[in-house]
Amino acid sequence: MEPSIITIPIDREIKFKKVDLQILPQNGYLQSPIHTVCNLSNVKYYIRIYPNGYNDKTRGMAGIILQLFKGNAFNIDSDIMLCFESASFQKDLPKGNENGTTFGISKTSKFFDSKFFDNGKLIIKVKGTFKIILPLGIKYPFSAHWKIEESVLEALKSSNNGYLKSKRFNISSDSDIKYCIMIYPNGNKEENRGKAYVILQLQLGCETKIKADFNFSIDSALFSRLLTNVFEKSEGRGPFLCSTEDLFDPEKGYFVDGEMTLKVAGTLIIEKENIEPNVLSCKKGVASKAYQKHRGKEFTIFVGEKALKVRLFFS
Template identity: 80%
Template sequence: MEPSIITIPIDQEIKFKKIDLHILRDSENGYLESQIYTVCNLSNVKYYIRICPNGCDDETRGIACITMHWFKGNAINIDSDLMLCFESANFHKNLKNQNGAGFGISKTSKFFDSKFFANGELIVKVKGTFKISLPLGIKYPFSAHWKIKESDLEALKSSNNGYLKSKRFNVSSDSDIKYYVMIYPNGNKDAYRGKTWVFLQLQLGSETKIKADVNFSIDSALFSHRMTQVFEKSEGRGTFLCSTEDFFDPENGYFR
């Protein structure tokens, strides 16, 4: 099986204060770094930008340089197609698949009097994509808390296949997998009539097979049910709660 690959778009604006860079104008290898930005929580891939106003080594002394660095995290491989832009100076540079690579922006002597600065700031824009290869067996922890009014469910007590559903949730910002919960107070088909069922509806997105370990719980009724299901298409899998009569019986504590 091939590893999972996710593509993350990047469009980040990073600002450096001119006064902070000017202090390093005559330094040897002095630099400022941006904060560290997370590309993908799942893989823990991160990146940052470094500015060296007077070069990053003897060969680049007298040249303001910029470099981009990233941390691989637990990714198997990273393909990047990124561009660093200084829009105020109409300047851009492609850094495709170049971790730790950089380039000269301008001679230091001219750098601070140039169009690279606007309102006392150097603004760098990072645009493009990271394509991240992840190992097999990725786990996405997820949880949802859904409050339902008893009156809304009571209205469906005698209906055939009547249901309520929660809002749709994303499993992760790094994935297009989505899910929501459905509850049928009087069953979702004739065979389940007179029974209350709850379902997890899973939308696979770009995935083709997902193993889901799920726990449904209703704390007030001391109800908890765990199940493991394999999804090979977008669909719902669920569990029986109790009879419809018992579900609305206040002594059973499903509502409070």
């Protein structure tokens, strides 16, 4: 069976304020919001601007990074151009680059006095096409919000491997996959002591391999982390959140009025091998002679990016 291919045109304008870029330290950057290319594939990207380089090698050079996240795509063949119309500057990104790209814009000494800025703003246009190749498999989108009381979590900040766990969620009514969220304010093992982690705990049920693309976020603290993991057993995976000290620092914004709202959203992909597809040959909009063979079977119909599950019945 051939994988699905989705072609998505893109034409987006991203703006950064000049004054915000001017006050950044060495290696400092501004980052755009994370933009979704295609909800079905969960392919996303963001742009970062480094006015004075991102390491010693690039010091003195303003640069830009387009970071891509594959989501549940099998492959991405991008044909993208970044341009600054006010400076008549454009850059075609390498085709087929699945992780994004980095390139220099101008010397830092000239960057802020150049035509890159229009009325105090750096305006970047992202144009082109993404060709997204999706693997064969069953996809389950999921999302959850978890409200955590600061006093309850703070009681665990000095404990070793202490954690809080959310309630358990079912991924779907037609699956025995379950998940929950966990937070460790003082690390989940000795080498992580003094660091807070958030974890997606996945129970595979009868499945043996699941690919998970998921994003943890705390809006009040401007925290967002995208991850892709393959689960071959029931276990937990998740990102470093912040130091234990920063977690309970009121200025960091993790808690608002004594409460944190932790969000997780993503897609689980269960790849199925050696499965004969349900193929329905239709003429004039409705199948005729073949309907008895496929009666009662489930089909997925794609309308643009939207996947619709249907079951075929005839009276």
